[in-house]
Amino acid sequence: MNSFDQIRSHLESGLPILYPTETLWGLGVDVTNLQAVESLYKLKLRDNTKPMSILVKDIHQATQLVDCDPEALELMSLFWPGPVTFVLSDPDNKWGAVTASSKFVGLRCSA
Template sequence: MSDDDLTEAAAAIRRGEAVVYPTETVYGMGADATDPAAVERVFDIKGRDRSKPLSAGFPDVDSALDYVVADDREEAFMRRFLPGPVTVVVERRESLPDVLVAGRDRVGVRVPDHDLARRLFRAAETPVTATSANRSGTGSITHPSQLSDEIREAVAVVLDGGTTPGTESTVVDPGRGVIHRRGAMADEIEAWLEETA
């Protein structure tokens, strides 16, 4: 994977197209999370039910805080566990469209512990959708060779970062003290929530 590939992927995101990128969990599908039409494209490519929200990926916690509202505990949680295999559910700002979150007032935030993913997000200069790069109802993708032909043809660029671990991220709402999905680091997250309750 060359810097040219990364530049091309970031430019595709800015044009409203979708790309595939590696993370420390599974391969993700990225498009401009602030552009309703680009978000719709991701739903279409995945065949995903629009009642199921998508998360947004950021290069770091500070850039995420430009698009979400986090209280002291939520921000402390984000700074403790991000970057990492964790999706943090917090209140969104108006700059993230309804279609991304299925009309809800909260959004999942991802800052992957993966250099290539964060470089892509930084180069794209916008929040990027963070959803697995598979058709809905099929298994997660841990290597580009597993991508379906439909997805490969529908995205502008596939960034090859080799094989990913395949563990799902833990989805947690630290403000409400709720773990929505147990995945990587779930025990550590649970302990933090109990200690800070």
């Protein structure tokens, strides 16, 4: 099993991973796994009223998670991958567990 398969297996099991970004090390879980997200809040001793961002691999994945307007897509193409988090509308609160039930979600594509 290669390292990517090991990471995927770890995430699919609901366990956290540690990953580098341009600015700091991130601690993350599979955002589609509600129990994993709740565990991450506990592990980080983070108040669940404070939102967390979602790490994406590219613009295409971002567009699968939320509706991105043309202006956001243009800016993403300029600044991603890189140390910029885009805060986008999530009107249906699809990512409420990560966003502290706000109507916005932060997406980041690290280099």
